[in-house]
Amino acid sequence: VINRLRHYWINRTTRRRFLLGTAGGGLGAMGGGYAYMRLWESGWLETTRHKVPLNQQGAQFRVLHLSDLHASRVVSLAYLRRALGVGLEMNPDLICITGDFITWKYKRYDVYAKVLRMLSDHAPVYACLGNHDGGSWA
Numbered sequence: 416v417i418n419r420l421r422h423y424w425i426n427r428t429t430r431r432r433f434l435l436g437t438a439g440g441g442l443g444a445m446g447g448g449y450a451y452m453r454l455w456e457s458g459w460l461e462t463t464r465h466k467v468p469l470n471q472q473g474a475q476f477r478v479l480h481l482s483d484l485h486a487s488r489v490v491s492l493a494y495l496r497r498a499l500g501v502g503l504e505m506n507p508d509l510i511c512i513t514g515d516f517i518t519w520k521y522k523r524y525d526v527y528a529k530v531l532r533m534l535s536d537h538a539p540v541y542a543c544l545g546n547h548d549g550g551s552w553a
Contacts, residue, residue, distance in 0.1 A: 476508050
């Protein structure tokens with residue numbers, strides 16, 4: 416059976432069919448990657464909780480760590496507002512944002528600043544830029 420399939424494949428394959436198949440497979444892979452990024456990952460919100468013992472008295476100190484917000488046409492400010500609300504429900508004592516505020520050229524900085532101000536109204540905020548936040552594309 417394997418020899419028959421191999422013989423069929425070798426005899427039926429032309430350069431044109433090979434190139435069209437390769438191009439079609441490449442386009443399919445790119446389309447799948449784009450759909451994953453646009454439809455699945457852009458709505459991906461993950462919360463985890465970790466307990467770290469700080470002292471013998473058992474005092475609690477909550478840190479909210481946010482990363483990869485990626486405000487863009489795909490990740491709306493309304494979605495970010497909801498996501499930040501989920502984080503603020505945990506009543507953090509400190510908020511850290513570790514980069515990638517935007518994905519690509521972003522124009523609505525004034526509105527975005529108002530959304531992020533929700534954080535500083537609740538706790539001290541420390542932030543650093545990510546690889547998407549600097550350069551000529553930002």
